[in-house]
Ligand code: K1U
């Protein structure tokens with residue numbers, strides 16, 4: 620297993636849409652487990668393959684407090700979204716230390732394959748519903764910041780540039 624580097628907002632790879640996984644084999648499940656290790660180490664409640672510069676439709680999520688309820692979604696599709704919406708304070712491992720409100724359907728029904736290649740469906744609410752939608756946006760090349768006002772986006776970009784400058788080794 621391996622912890623993979625997470626790309627940050629502003630990196631063009633985050634805008635690249637992911638394609639479907641054509642066949643699920645040992646390589647796919649090893650990659651899903653590397654993604655899980657990366658998500659737990661960050662720490663985060665979700666991760667999309669796009670964030671580690673792999674452009675295939677794979678997501679890992681664990682919203683449990685015990686951090687032992689890993690879900691792997693391969694080729695996820697939203698089958699239904701509720702008319703009722705909810706506003707949630709979202710974060711993103713690609714946008715460190717920034718949280719802001721995003722309005723999304725409160726509940727979704729999703730179909731996906733797991734790492735063994737079995738199809739499953741689930742209906743999600745609360746953080747799981749938010750996280751599924753947030754990660755599926757990543758697979759389409761969209762970061763949650765793009766739901767915010769242009770002014771907020773500009774502020775976030777300059778904050779992140781400062782964060783990257785501060786993190787870079789001084790000469
Ligand atoms: O996609 C990502 O970058 C992961 C992101 C998922 C997410 C969180 C909250 C709302 C929507 C989507 C994160 O995990 S940010 C970190 C975070 O929320 C968290 C980290 C540790 C424990 C609990 C939460």
Ligand code: ZN
Pocket residue numbers: 710711712713753757763
């Ligand atoms: Zn994110």
